[in-house]
Amino acid sequence: MSWINFFFFVIILNTVTGTVAYLLCKLLTRIAEKAGAIRVIYLMYRLVLIFYIVPLGWICSCVRSYRRSGSILLGDSFYGNPLIFWIIQIALIVWIVGMIYGILRKAKEKVNERAAYRLKMQNNIPFRADWHREMLKRMYPHKNWKRVRFCTNFMMKSPVVSGVFTQTMIFPECRYSKPEMQVILMHEGMHIVRFDNLVKMIILTITYIDWFNPLLDPYLKEMDKWADISCDISVCNKFLGGKTKLYFDVLISARDPRRISMPAFVSQLNSKDSIERRMNYMIQWKRSGGRKLVSALLMATLIAGSSVTAFAASGQVATQQNDLYREIRVTESEAIGEETDQEIHFLPADQVDQEKWDNAIVYEEAALDPLTVQKNFTWTVPPDNFVRSTGFIKQKGGQIIVSCYLYSQLNHRVGIRRPDGSQLYVLGTHQITKTFNCESTGTYYVFVENMGRVDIKVSGYYIR
Structure with missing residues (x-):
């Protein structure tokens, strides 16, 4: 029953458990905001991603089935019952067609944006950036900064980082003071070492696969929002001793007054409202402190609540599937007189x-x-x-x-x-x-x- 396992356990159950984790995370986010545990919110949103991509329900069902019968397979593909077999096949076809349609529609929407993006990238001018690499190496010593490219681009109005596996840090053609450049490198470097671009690309891929889930787009926007807020807090806490004035002065001076649409980018700094919201969260974080105990309790609640949902859903689906399987086999045997005509x-x-x-x-x-x-x-x-x-x-x-x-x-x-x-x-x-x-x-x-x-x-x- 490989198709049924794949469809129900890997797609349906992952969607259910991931969505439950996301909704629970939104509830816990409100609690975290009121309690001042701002820093843990982005970690909780990244944790939700695990419940979307790791098939916990399928693993649980396989373990239960193996302990019970020595096999990791449950039931079969219902070949003996044409009605249920074709219902499953039609559901799979609808899912595949919907996924292909979603990919093509998204690709069509992005044609003009990607054309503009390629035009901008043609104006990238690489430079040696020895000082930049040395500074980043001191800030983030565990990252191999030799693989990161540094470019200037007269079409860019704010510093950005492009790429998922091989990153390019792009600066506008303007002069920053040494303290300003240090803050910019802190901010963009934090996005790189935390793999924020990769996380966004994974979520985008999931939106293509689980096209029937309407909550994935809001989840992607929430991740984008909290990635920058978390980056602000992490940089100020790690390098600036919690002092935020210089940090936000640099971000405001470096932001782009126009909205530029570029795929797989982080930290475009292109919204005044976004900067103000991030400043408010930073002020709230400074007033409340780390809130480590509250953060730990919120993370534990998210893990426990989402895991219980995953295991309970998988067990219920497996039980119902086996019950249906047995009913079909008994009905089928009765219909054929309980015996075939083999000698x-x-x-x-x-x-x-x-x-x-x-x-x-x-x-x-x-x-x-x-x-x-x-x-x-x-x-x-x-x-x-x-x-x-x-x-x-x-x-x-x-x-x-x-x-x-x-x-x-x-x-x-x-x-x-x-x-x-x-x-x-x-x-x-x-x-x-x-x-x-x-x-x-x-x-x-x-x-x-x-x-x-x-x-x-x-x-x-x-x-x-």
């Missing part, structure tokens, strides 16, 4: 490849309910090998019902091994449902033998 073959004990049988993969299947005799399984069978159940006791005159679906176009063996070592099996592919009679009392096994040269997957149940 039962007999293989004497002396003709069974005992070495291969002894090296077979053995799975512990979980009972559907605590006292039931029906076992649910999803096995991956290596080429030219057996996968079998654990042994179980059956009385003479009993029956073993095996119903499964083989994801293969070739014929394979599905059957039981009897107490005397002989085998009864049917040779077929796709849906197989067969009843085997027990002619003696002893230990029986259910097995699938892969007759091909590649791994196959088989999902179903047996009633012992």
Whole structure:
């Protein structure tokens, strides 16, 4: 069920858990603002990104499934029920078409902006910047500043940083005093060492994938806003001893009075309202202090609340999916009279490849309910090998019902091994449902033998 796993657990559940984390973060942001814990807000917004990109729900479901049945697969792709199968396929097609349409629409909107951006970049004039690199190395010694390019550009009205993996720091053609240049390098360098451009690019990519989520655009704007506020606080706290007058004097003098649209840029300083808002938050931060305890509690609340949602949602979806899977398989078996028309073959004990049988993969299947005799399984069978159940006791005159679906176009063996070592099996592919009679009392096994040269997957149940 690779498509169902991918669609529900990686896309749907990640969207749900990421959105819950974002909404919880907005609530905690208000608390942080009132408490004066301004510095932690950007960290919380970056933490939300983890719940959008790390498939915690899928991982949790795989672990639970492995502990229960020895397999990380849940159910199957519902090939046995055409209605549900095609509903899943249509949902996937709609998602893919929507994603392609969103990418093309965004690309069309950005054509003029990118053309203007390329025109501006053609006017970049590189310079050696030995003093700039030396200054940045002192400020941020763990960063390799040799890979960062420095340019001037007469079309730029404020310092900017472009690029995601290889950055270019661009300055307008104007003279800054040494203290002003130091502050500018502090600010732009902070964005580079924190990978703010990369974070924005990841969020932008997620907006293409989860195009049906209306909250991703507001999340991107919030991240952009708090990235600069956090940068202001970090620079003043780390280099200026909390003194903000010089810092904001430089930002105001360096800001661009016109709005310039450039992709993958940080710190354009192009809005008077933005500067005023950042100054207000800085003043609030200075008055309240670090608020480390409040910050730690807010981060812990965000992690705990979002994680509980991820694990609870994954468990509920996995349970409902397996319930639906079992209902479909039972309904399907009843519809076909519980048996397919494959002929039962007999293989004497002396003709069974005992070495291969002894090296077979053995799975512990979980009972559907605590006292039931029906076992649910999803096995991956290596080429030219057996996968079998654990042994179980059956009385003479009993029956073993095996119903499964083989994801293969070739014929394979599905059957039981009897107490005397002989085998009864049917040779077929796709849906197989067969009843085997027990002619003696002893230990029986259910097995699938892969007759091909590649791994196959088989999902179903047996009633012992």
